[in-house]
Amino acid sequence: MHFQGKSFLTISDFNRKEVEYLIDFAIHLKHLKKNNIPHQYLKGQNIALLFEKSSTRTRAAFTVAANDLGAAPEFLGANDIQLGKKESVQDTAKILGSMFDGIEYRGASQAVVADLAEYSGIPVWNGLTDDWHPTQMIGDFMTIKEAFGTFDGIKLVYCGDGRNNVANSLLVTAAILGVDVTIASPESLFPEKSYIQMAQEFAKESGSAVEITADIHTAVNGANVIYTDVWVSMGEEEHFEERVNLLLPYQVNESLLENVSGDFIFMHCLPAFHDTNTVYGKNVAEEYGIEEMEVTSEVFNADYAKQFEQGENRMHSIKAIMAATNGHLFIPDLK
Missing domain, CATH: 3.40.50.1370 (Aspartate/ornithine carbamoyltransferase)
Incomplete structure (x- = not known):
């Protein structure tokens, strides 16, 4: 499966090799960032950040990740979007899909993020719903891999x-x-x-x-x-x-x-x-x-508390997810 154009709605949409790839890619992008090596895989793109629920880390991570990748992020908060209130999710998705190259969504409903992906025609990334928090997972398991070097026996x-x-x-x-x-x-x-x-x-x-x-x-x-x-x-x-x-x-x-x-x-x-x-x-x-x-x-x-590294890793991992799904990268077949 190629990542290009795929949405990131729940972790169960991806197999083990794909999840491992995103984690390893995030570690690589962190290395580039620390060494001031540019990595503008999304240069010229516009990214919509839809936040029905407030956020510190997710919003900061998506904004910095988009900027580092050369994309322009546009924040739309609960007062700026009308998903299902004055305009259906389907109609909103079509409009945003015609203007933007990717959409992040954070809110209550998994159905809303799924509809955005279905009708926008562009990659949609789940920044948290009541059911799933998939971008958090790439950052979390990246933190575990940095600490232990492996997932075997963890x-x-x-x-x-x-x-x-x-x-x-x-x-x-x-x-x-x-x-x-x-x-x-x-x-x-x-x-x-x-x-x-x-x-x-x-x-x-x-x-x-x-x-x-x-x-x-x-x-x-x-x-551990x-x-x-x-x-x-x-x-x-x-x-x-x-x-x-x-x-x-x-x-x-x-x-x-x-x-x-x-060790833990x-x-x-x-x-x-x-x-x-x-x-x-x-x-x-x-x-x-x-x-x-x-x-x-x-x-x-x-x-032994790693929550601040984990918080920072949200940004590197979100960057990996956006670049892999929207950056036209060469990614080998990960079956």
Whole structure:
């Protein structure tokens, strides 16, 4: 399969070799960037950045990646686009497709990003939906490869809310790449069956071990990657108190990490609530009496914590995705 003209909507659209190619290409582009070697594969292109949901890292990553590739990014926020409100997704897609060379979309609906891809006629990149966060995955597994040099024998354990877009994406991506993956979360927050089944299908081919468990202490034994995410996703704030009570036993802290033997790194897709240095953090401390949520500051600031490299890698990986799908590169057949 050639990447040219293909959209990047979910990680399961790509096979193992294709995902590995994107990760290795991202590492290569990072090397070029660090050495000030130009790589303007999208020179003269215009890229639309559609953000129905707000963003720091994804927006910054797509903007810098587009600029580095020689393309001009145009940001359209929730107040600038009318997807499905005043204009159908189909009609919007056709117009944007006639003006732009590629579209990034970040919002709630996977159906919207799929429709944009179907009707725009240009590559569409999923910057996050409620179901999937595929660009995050290329950056995340790039970070893992930089740390360990391989995916062979790597075990990733995700702790916390097991049915959000990051947990879904990690489960399936790890299974594609042959990385052992465990989702450790309360039973009420286990991933939906469809994601578990999809991961198990990929795991049959790759040899990955897929485990879903409520037993966090056993789960982290032998982990190479401990990964967590916020306990309350965007738009779920009304469930705050029950979520905190439910997930406090799944906090990544020093005592949990005593169960981990050997080399490991900590990862977090950010933002992280590990202190009271935010308005949000202060409010939580005042209202619920906890100053650290999914991860403690002690872990967050440790040498093994790689969340800032991971955040930077969002940009290099997004650049790889855009260049591979829209840069007319020579890419060998990756079957």
